[in-house]
Amino acid sequence: MKNAFWALFKSMAASLRDLAPIIIVVVFFQLAVFGQPLPNLAELLMGLLFVVLGLTFFIYGLEMGLFPIGESMAHAFARKGSVLWLIIFAFSLGFGTTIAEPALIAVAAEAASVAANGGVIEATLNAKQSYANGLRYTVALSVGFAIVLGVIRILKGWSIQYMIIGGYCLVVLMTVFAPKEIVGIAYDSGGVTTSTITVPLVTALGVGLASSIRGRNPMIDGFGLIAFASLLPMIFVMAYGMVI
């Protein structure tokens, strides 16, 4: 029991250390640059305690739950040898985790008002809603395809460089032709799709797959799924902007 408490204390200290840079930056700018006191000090400290607690629990849960299940499922699929099911699983994981992502919903709504102001769509609530929904499905589909593509790459052992560089070339090419309003949103949508729960799961899936297939190196073949998940949305969103 005493050991468990000690371990908890130690990981809380580690979380506090992770947050220290933010605290230093905020305090320095508020006091030294603006020369103003910190507002609501009590609430601030309370919030900080919550952040430390939350981070500690999250890291614990990561190593107990998310990593093991991601890897054990990857091993099970590899043993089962059914590529079709693995691909269906990869697609649902990508699509399912993205469609409900709050950051994506916010960005899609923002994008709809940009498009309405730019005269791309009508400025009615209905038109905006359907545009935003279309965008959300586009991004979710693209993440689904991205995870599938990444999984196929691991199975085949293709090298990632040429695929990513090819993707970059496509992004650059499409930037030239896509409507100006959509470009910024498209570039940003690559970043917002990968949430705090998806990243550990997808990483564990990739590493698990690469380590259970003979001839694959988990370091070279296991990583890279997230790279696809942030590249493909850019391409899909620009395509969406060009079609609408």
Next chain:
Amino acid sequence: MLLNLIETLLSTLKDVLPIALILFGFQIFVIRRPIANLKNVVIGFVYVIIGLTFFLVGLEKALFPIGRLMADQLTSPDFIFGDSAAVPDVVNWMDYYWVYIFAFAIGFSTTIAEPSLMAVAIKANDVSGGAIGVWGLRIAVALGVAIGISLGTYRIVSGLSMHYFIITGYIFVVIQTFYAPKMIVPLAYDSGGVTTSTVTVPLVAALGLGLAESVPGRNPLLDGFGLIAFASLFPVMSVMAYAQLSEYMNKREKKSAK
């Protein structure tokens, strides 16, 4: 406070539910095998949900209000040009030096606290057998985000077109890919996507929109976006640079040992 906690708990549950359904659905109907250590996995999930809930409520209470306040203060003309001075039509980019410094500092510090980056760093450390240090990777990524965001704020102030920055960045990445150690390349590409989630995005978005609103001649709708793209591009370069640097140091050490 309690209400906040419950609300956030519910929305976190809503986020996790589809993921849990997919995982357990495939486990039961396709793999058809009991989950090893089911009890631990379930407890782990509960921890993740509790952890995220506390984390988000804490951020909402402590960090975001003050972060937004500071972004507002930093970009307000009163702060940049002094109380009485008139705002010039064409701004000198040097006037905004505090913005760049703040962007660098906040980009670095929020990335160090980003939970998904911790997850990837732990995994990379495991898989590489300790060759890639947890801290080495985190600091490399954080430096990349810091440089990316401060360049992004400079772009908003100067009004230069984003494409040139991004395309130049891509060219750099392509060149670096051929010279960097093979082992690091996939991880470096991944690190672009993991940097921008719970902590960084809200603060950075506030900074970008505030800046685009206050700099004369900028349009928040066109110029406010794009900071996140900068924050996901530069870590790719900095992680490869980190690997190149440690390879170079190793070689030199070996040489001097001979």
